[in-house]
Amino acid sequence: MDYLFSVATVAGIYIIMALSFYLPFMTGQISLGQAGFMAVGAYASAVCTVKFGIPYIPSVLIGGIVAGIVGFVLGVPALRIKGIYLLLLTLGFGEIVRVIFINLNYVGAAAGFPNIPYQQHTLLYAYGTVLILIIFFHRLRQSRLGRAFQAIGNDEGAAEIIGINITAAKLTAFSVGAFIAGIGGGIFAHYQEYIEPLMFGVMQGVEFIVFTIFGGIQIFWGPIFGAFVLTFLPEFFRVIQNWRMELYGVLLIVMMIIRPRGVIGLDTIQRLKKIFTKVR
Amino acid sequence: MVLQQLINGLMLGATYSLVAIGYTLIFGVLRLLHFAHGEVLMAGSFMGLYIILWTGLPLYITLPLAMVVTGALGLLIELFAIRPIRKDFHLAPLLSTIGVTIILQNLAIKLFGGYGTKFPDPLTTANLRIGPYMISSAKILILGISLFLMVILYFVIAKTKVGRAMRAVSESHLTAGFLGVNVDRIVLLTFGIASALAGAAGVMVGISFHAVSPFIGLTFALKGLVVMLLGGLGNVVGAMIGGLILGVAEVISIVLIPPEINLQDVFSFGIMILILIFKPEGLFGSRIGQG
Numbered sequence: 001m002d003y004l005f006s007v008a009t010v011a012g013i014y015i016i017m018a019l020s021f022y023l024p025f026m027t028g029q030i031s032l033g034q035a036g037f038m039a040v041g042a043y044a045s046a047v048c049t050v051k052f053g054i055p056y057i058p059s060v061l062i063g064g065i066v067a068g069i070v071g072f073v074l075g076v077p078a079l080r081i082k083g084i085y086l087l088l089l090t091l092g093f094g095e096i097v098r099v100i101f102i103n104l105n106y107v108g109a110a111a112g113f114p115n116i117p118y119q120q121h122t123l124l125y126a127y128g129t130v131l132i133l134i135i136f137f138h139r140l141r142q143s144r145l146g147r148a149f150q151a152i153g154n155d156e157g158a159a160e161i162i163g164i165n166i167t168a169a170k171l172t173a174f175s176v177g178a179f180i181a182g183i184g185g186g187i188f189a190h191y192q193e194y195i196e197p198l199m200f201g202v203m204q205g206v207e208f209i210v211f212t213i214f215g216g217i218q219i220f221w222g223p224i225f226g227a228f229v230l231t232f233l234p235e236f237f238r239v240i241q242n243w244r245m246e247l248y249g250v251l252l253i254v255m256m257i258i259r260p261r262g263v264i265g266l267d268t269i270q271r272l273k274k275i276f277t278k279v280r
Numbered sequence: 281m282v283l284q285q286l287i288n289g290l291m292l293g294a295t296y297s298l299v300a301i302g303y304t305l306i307f308g309v310l311r312l313l314h315f316a317h318g319e320v321l322m323a324g325s326f327m328g329l330y331i332i333l334w335t336g337l338p339l340y341i342t343l344p345l346a347m348v349v350t351g352a353l354g355l356l357i358e359l360f361a362i363r364p365i366r367k368d369f370h371l372a373p374l375l376s377t378i379g380v381t382i383i384l385q386n387l388a389i390k391l392f393g394g395y396g397t398k399f400p401d402p403l404t405t406a407n408l409r410i411g412p413y414m415i416s417s418a419k420i421l422i423l424g425i426s427l428f429l430m431v432i433l434y435f436v437i438a439k440t441k442v443g444r445a446m447r448a449v450s451e452s453h454l455t456a457g458f459l460g461v462n463v464d465r466i467v468l469l470t471f472g473i474a475s476a477l478a479g480a481a482g483v484m485v486g487i488s489f490h491a492v493s494p495f496i497g498l499t500f501a502l503k504g505l506v507v508m509l510l511g512g513l514g515n516v517v518g519a520m521i522g523g524l525i526l527g528v529a530e531v532i533s534i535v536l537i538p539p540e541i542n543l544q545d546v547f548s549f550g551i552m553i554l555i556l557i558f559k560p561e562g563l564f565g566s567r568i569g570q571g
Binding site: 030077080081084085087088089091092093095096099100202203206209210213245246248249250251252253256257260261 | 373498
């Protein structure tokens with residue numbers, strides 16, 4: 001039972017991370033640097049609790065805010081570039097963050113940052129955050145800003161012509177995405193009790209992308225579904241556990257061939273809605 | 281001392297160039313960031329290692345053999361992870377090469393273990409003496425082989441029919457197709473060439489660092505990407521020169537920055553970010569209009 005709880009907790013944190021990737025993705029910005037923002041949030045919040053004795057919730061929030069500010073600062077130059085260039089910029093950012101933490105003695109350098117107070121109710125906090133994010137994304141879909149995001153994601157040129165402030169929208173999406181990643185990092189740090197720079201490598205960032213793309217990119221339920229299923233599935237099959245990463249790889253390739261926009265699409269949501277109305 | 285460091289830098293840079301050329305070629309024909317390219321290099325490195333360990337063949341046979349194997353690996357990647365993917369979602373091929381990366385890296389960890397393996401020295405390293413300096417002949421040889429491969433590649437692209445077809449395909453698939461170029465075959469061939477070069481780079485990395493691990497792929501992939509940007513997307517000559525520049529710059533940074541600070545990587549990524557922000561077309565100009 002404990003084991004199941006721990007898997008569920010990790011799944012919750014991964015859902016937060018997948019959503020943090022999804023928000024800038026809505027505006028067509030692909031970030032490989034979410035693990036970097038996660039690291040910033042994790043270290044910042046851990047510093048708050050360990051070095052300054054700040055309680056859990058404010059610490060995690062501070063972690064998120066610090067990551068958000070870093071996201072804003074990186075987001076400004078990121079506005080000028082797109083596609084493969086943005087991918088490379090965020091990739092470089094993620095690596096630089098990692099190397100900086102490896103060299104920072106204040107937070108334990110390469111040996112890692114130990115003795116972070118353990119948060120017993122991480123499960124609740126993680127899924128509480130997920131719930132808040134679901135409400136946020138749901139409301140965002142109907143809001144002016146959310147529609148602007150989607151318009152930009154569909155066609156940036158067309159969005160600009162109809163008078164959407166692209167700069168503001170993209171920067172908002174990017175920094176709020178970084179903020180969410182920072183929150184995820186803070187929760188992660190106080191669950192693991194110990195963090196080290198190696199935990200936040202490029203491949204970790206790639207994993208969040210895999211969650212999102214597998215789950216679906218048309219609606220925010222996709223990343224949630226993807227993170228949840230891909231975290232739980234391997235735990236149930238020991239055989240799969242050994243070959244987990246290889247299976248991820250194969251799954252990713254096969255998905256791109258048969259259903260490149262993910263399992264959960266807008267059509268899936270429509271169908272589910274129909275089934276529910278029939279049941280009623 | 282200066283000459284020695286310069287040779288070190290050029291040697292390191294030449295391997296970066298080989299990786300970056302592969303990226304550039306593939307980016308040229310497909311507008312694709314081939315994420316698994318570093319893993320192909322890693323595979324080449326292990327191929328070289330095991331050919332030498334098991335057969336004891338000399339380098340001039342090992343290197344082409346490893347190149348053939350990684351070239352074939354590149355063809356397989358193109359056939360199974362690139363070709364079947366529909367073109368309507370521009371991220372799809374990138375993500376499927378990420379899938380290939382994950383598969384290759386984890387297979388390598390299972391096959392060879394997650395730690396470094398010592399790479400035997402296939403060369404009787406008689407050191408060269410130039411004036412008061414000692415330079416290992418291995419380094420000169422690596423530099424020589426890399427430059428030789430680059431010159432051949434340059435002639436293939438500039439002078440041969442296949443090279444002309446590759447340039448045509450990188451301009452436009454549709455037009456090249458109309459003009460009678462077999463686009464699919466050229467894309468496949470490009471993957472083969474790029475992967476073979478990565479394999480050669482892998483063997484040379486093994487020789488010069490005396491060690492191979494399943495994780496070297498990412499390091500060199502990232503360096504290759506920095507170099508590709510430095511030289512300009514789709515610019516093969518730019519990638520050649522850019523690699524040498526980055527190699528020398530890195531060696532200089534190692535000399536200048538005190539050893540207790542591990543900042544070489546920040547250095548190259550810093551270069552990358554500066555280029556991305558201020559000069560995204562690279563030092564020598566991008567050959568591709570839209571990135």
